[in-house]
Amino acid sequence: MLFDETTLRKLDRLALVASQVRAGVMKGERRSTKRGTSIEFADYRDYVRGDDLRRVDWNVFARLERPFIKLLEEEEDLAVHVLVDASRSMDFGAGPEAGAAETHKFRYAQRLAAALGYIALAAGDRLTVSVLQGAEPVAQFGPSRGRGHALRLIRFLEDQTPAGTTVLDEALRVYALGARRPGLAFLLSDLFAPDGYESGLGQFLSRGYEVSVLHVLAPEELDPPLAGDLKLIDAETGAPQDITLDGGLRDLYRRRVLAWRDEIEAYCLKRRITYVPVTTDLAWDELVLSQLRERGLIK
């Protein structure tokens, strides 16, 4: 059971905390620069194919015989996008049957997504949760607003299973290009993407998203309990890699993982992306309550 009774109670408490926090801080203070579908007029622009015909200003069309789209001022409800990487590489770590410490990455990501979504719903934000698999999002929850959707969110998340490969870069790009309201975007992934993720994230940034990367890694990936002559099999591609692992090489790997995280962090810092390295042996509610707040993701 992914979301048992205790977890749900924790989520409730989180939502409570979040709504209190958001209620005082956000009201009237934050004015979006984004344009949307409110009733307050902002500007016109030329019609391009695919635009909603309902938003064509027929009066202007009658006068100028050219279709214009009426652009309106965005309302101050925040769009929250939670993107969960559901590739096979996320299906890693000790499951619930393994004993005390559960370090399974995808389950961790599911809980984290639930927590973030819960908070967003509770705060009255517009929540979209997408599951990334292959080169595009395969499942989507929302956009939804309001606490009433919390149970549905949980069910949606529970239904997801990690499978296949994820071309993270492409999936992010496809998602960003979709006509959506930009807002906060949380990417929950292990970032094991040989093709990179930079251009995908760039698409988000260029569309005005505020991007946070929650880099989920299992402790087994930081310090692999391996030794000897091994044939490592890639969980996603099945690609083998022969290796003779001894103490020296393990040390080197440990240093290399940390360096990799530093590398990502440096990249994110440069682009004002919030980077949170997450190790799955850290309790997820603690992560949400303390670490994410410290970093300003939750106020």
Place this chain on the structure above:
Amino acid sequence: MSFLAPLALALSALALPILVLYMLKLRRREVEVSSVMLWQKLLRDREANAPWQRLRRNLLLLLQLLLLALLVVALARPFLRVPVVASGAVIILLDASASMQATDIAPSRFEAARAAVRQLIDGLTAGSRMTLIRVGLQPEVLAAGADDKETLRAALARAEAAPTPADWEAAFALAAGAVRGARLDESIVVIVSDGGLPDDLPPLPGEIRYVPVGAVADNVAVAALSVRPAPGGPQLFARVANYGDGDRTVIVSILQGGQLFSAQQLDVPAGGSADLVLADLPDAASVYAARLSAPDADEAAGLDALPLDDTAWAVYQPPTSGRALVISPGNLFLEQMLTALPGLQPFRLLPGAAPPDEAFDLYVLDSVTQTAALPEAELLWVNPLSSTLFTVGEVFTNTQLRRVAPDDPLTRYLDWGAVHILQARRVEVPTWARVLVEAEGGPLVFAGETGGRRVAVITFRLQDSDLPLQLAFPVLMSNLIEYLAPAQAFSAPDGLRPGQTLTIKPHGGDRAIAIDDPDGERFQAAATEAGVLFTDSDKLGVYTVVSNQAVLGAFAVNLFDPAESAIRPQLNIRVGRAEVGATPQAEIGQFEIWPWIAAAAFVILLIEWWTYHRGATLPALPGWRGLFKRKKSAA
């Protein structure tokens, strides 16, 4: 350590393909990881030295390389040079002749040879069999095809040298038989000797090795000693031979009956000899000994290396003649014949006359009626009229020859065909006697032993036949007298060589013969008609023959063998057409150690197999991991 097949070491190049194959195919544990992305990046840095990383600490590969190394070394057939090692069928010919008793190598050459053979036994490889032949006068197989070293050592310990020459031809025949009987591909005949082998030995199958023993050639020997009757008295002749490289001066002491009789100094040139003659010796039976000694009395080391031939013995027996008493009314033929026979001195007595008091060796009764008890002596009875020994019957005239006993020493050379007899007396042949000549009417000549005396009977008057005119008469008389009154119990005027046999014929009543050898050991023998064949003459010295507590005589056994006295060690021997050189002991054997290396390789193979199935590499050994875990938990 050296190699018999060093080219095989080139096979160690096989290590290269093993290394290559090993790098190509390493058995790896498959582990699923979330992504190999990081690992690939990691390995890219270490690609350059990665193969050597793989090799490092890899037990399997190390074992395989070790296995290869061992196999290659084993194929190269390494060997150790050990003093004496032989394998396969090993036939040892151990010289046990007189010259092997030379003491130029302490304690003796034979002991040195024994030590060499013991080393051979110690070095005997597994699966090899050894035949041990002691080469003496009669070669003797001490151990035949034995593979048990204890048996061989015990057999070797039994072997002793004898003062006899060696019969190498018989030994070679035994060795050849042993080689054929061994049925092993490899056979080595090792001759342990000081040389002195005859030059015309037949070739032997198998490889022949020769281990010479002996160091010096110096030896002076009594080459001959004899005492012969001469007109003025017996004459003693001695010859001293020098087989060494330098001229020698020796003192020859002649002892008579154990007492010093004469001593002379003789100069003996190198390789030559010197003679000594003593004339006019006392004409009595006596034992003479000739003993060589060094002129310098302080020379404690002795005269030479072989003391065996420094003393010789001779027995002088004055010629004897048996005394015969002929009781006869007068028989010219008989008297003349007895006078003519050698070794017999006849005396004549008329029938009825009182016999003289002295005893005679032989009584000849001619046409006599027995009146008194017969004397305790041999009897020749011609034409008996009455007797207590047998029943005398009527005269018969049917004297046609029926048969002459064949294969009897008493009828040897006897041709009865031309003999004619007028009449003879019918005598019932007693059970103790055998018929020599038989006519149709009854026996003509018979002989036998009764009451401790030998008796021969001719049943007709010589005057009633033409026998005295025939050639058969001296032949018959000679045979009978030889039977009744043998001149001596045995004849060995020149003594014997060791191992020679002697026939001893005791006098009529003497059934038990005893012979005392030089050490005082007594041999008992029961004499048959043909006498006693004495064969235990393998000690040097004087043997005494005793019968009925009386000494019959004595004979001497001397070495007198130039081949044995010439103790110069031979460096080469000739076998068949091949010259076999001396094999220095240090190089006689090559102890191959490849079986041990192959065994080690097998063990390594087992370990490798075990390791493979454990899938072990050093750090991943479960035992080790457990060890670390325990340590951690303890901490």
